[in-house]
Amino acid sequence: MTETQIPDIVVSRLPIYLRALTRLQQEGQHITSSGELGRRLGISSAQIRKDLSHFGEFGKQGTGYQIEFLIKQLRQILKVDHEWSVALVGAGDLGSALARYNGFRNRGFRIELIFDNDPAKIGRELSGYIVQDAALLGTLIPQRGIRLAMIAVPAEAAQFVADELVKAGIKGILSYAPININVPEGVQVQYIDPVVHLQRMTFYC
Amino acid sequence: MTETQIPDIVVSRLPIYLRALTRLQQEGQHITSSGELGRRLGISSAQIRKDLSHFGEFGKQGTGYQIEFLIKQLRQILKVDHEWSVALVGAGDLGSALARYNGFRNRGFRIELIFDNDPAKIGRELSGYIVQDAALLGTLIPQRGIRLAMIAVPAEAAQFVADELVKAGIKGILSYAPININVPEGVQVQYIDPVVHLQRMTFYC
The missing domain is CATH 1.10.10.10 (Winged helix-like DNA-binding domain superfamily/Winged helix DNA-binding domain)
Structure with missing residues (x-):
């Protein structure tokens, strides 16, 4: 099948x-x-x-x-009988929480690359990894053969980041930015936006 | 209608x-x-x-x-033409990121109460609010008439917290704990679990 x-x-x-x-x-x-x-x-x-x-x-x-x-x-x-490496873009509050979240490992995922474009964050250690310059995304992702990424950047930057991720070979993007992203055929996007969920409940309240 | x-x-x-x-x-x-x-x-x-x-x-x-x-x-x-107060339970990495997230205010929501059961966190300031003892949840939530809550606690604690929230009058729960929660009729639950989204993509990768 x-x-x-x-x-x-x-x-x-x-x-x-x-x-x-x-x-x-x-x-x-x-x-x-x-x-x-x-x-x-x-x-x-x-x-x-x-x-x-x-x-x-x-x-x-x-x-x-x-x-x-x-x-x-x-x-x-679901193909999670092996572990998938994931790239994370955005090492702010949310990105840091994701990097530290211990619920990925035993369910098939490991955040292996973390990027940010903020000089104050680049080079810092986060959950055992060094935050990389987002400018290196196009080099490091293909090098590691990573196909999944999470986006935890402001809405304004999300489409640009998504474009760069797709160029780097990413096939699936989980975006926390509250904006719809356009990707080419063959690339998947899933979204997490807490406000959307809250608004789905207020309708019934 | x-x-x-x-x-x-x-x-x-x-x-x-x-x-x-x-x-x-x-x-x-x-x-x-x-x-x-x-x-x-x-x-x-x-x-x-x-x-x-x-x-x-x-x-x-x-x-x-x-x-x-x-x-x-x-x-x-959607009834977000006015602002809803939201209670947040869990002031760890994720809860802190949610408390600091500035995307709620202009879309109809304000986190107004923050709870934790960790003595090291209770009394600390987080995003302009004092982290309250989770034991006070049943007092403070009805006092403020809050009807929406977010859960950012470990899976093991989520059902207990949800039960307490429902007793306190909460009608809608957005849970970040990776577990299904049982609530009585008339209470809504929405879930956010990044792993579920990632696994929805690996099937197609």
């Missing part, structure tokens, strides 16, 4: 399933059901069974899912 | 439209079209017209949207 046959909306739920399964495993559980997962996630058990059926037969009716096996399969499907 | 008649998926796109329109306004533009917005956002112009039609007639065929008017309407629909 090729990637393009799986609906994007299904793919977008797989990391959520993986996270919940990992949590269950940490809690000492070995077997779960689509019903239990569904209650944890607020997703119907039918939806979960349907989503997972895209990737083969994981559970048997009545016996549930083997958590360890399903985690392994999901990590393989 | 009542809130419940608008599909959630439409509501979830409104903050994105508002953000893009505000950007266009900052760039000095006064009028835009569903086509221009669509190109910026990677959404079809038909989709944008259909989404906005839920809330009345904003644009006239051939003349486009008045940006200022549409911004005003969207802010009203």
Whole structure:
């Protein structure tokens, strides 16, 4: 089965399933059901069974899912059965928090390069790495063969940084800048903007 | 038209439209079209017209949207035509970055209470506010009538904090903890987890 046959909306739920399964495993559980997962996630058990059926037969009716096996399969499907190196651009408050966040490593990612264009930040140590001059981005990223990047720069700089990242060979960008970025075909962008999430809730408040 | 008649998926796109329109306004533009917005956002112009039609007639065929008017309407629909006070729980790396982030104020939100349970952090000044003892959460939040909160605590503590927030009257929670939270009917939760976004991209890499 090729990637393009799986609906994007299904793919977008797989990391959520993986996270919940990992949590269950940490809690000492070995077997779960689509019903239990569904209650944890607020997703119907039918939806979960349907989503997972895209990737083969994981559970048997009545016996549930083997958590360890399903985690392994999901990590393989999402290609996080190995670690991805990530470049981070922006070593301000948010970039520093990301660099120090210890939740990446055990879930498939390691921030390996950190860039900033502020002379006061360049050369400083951050979470075990030296902050590099953003002007070196086009050299260091291809050298390391890094394909994923996070952007934690002001909105005004985000498109320029994204363009430079794409030129350097980056194929996936997670942007914290509150602005939509244009990238060429074949490059993916995901966004994190807390205000968007807050505004999605105020509508209902 | 009542809130419940608008599909959630439409509501979830409104903050994105508002953000893009505000950007266009900052760039000095006064009028835009569903086509221009669509190109910026990677959404079809038909989709944008259909989404906005839920809330009345904003644009006239051939003349486009008045940006200022549409911004005003969207802010009203999303109820961010006034400022919401937000409580923040967790004053670690991420919480500190959120407290210092200057992108909330002009988009409808102000972090007004900051909590932590770490004696080393309680009483310290952070972005103009004193970090409060998390034990006071149940007193201070109702006192101020705050209805929105952000959680920036470790996964292990997130459910407990959410329970306390709900007891204190919080109706909407934006959680940065990488775990699904259970809340009673009538309380909303939104999640931000960078790893989920990264894993959504590695599938296609």
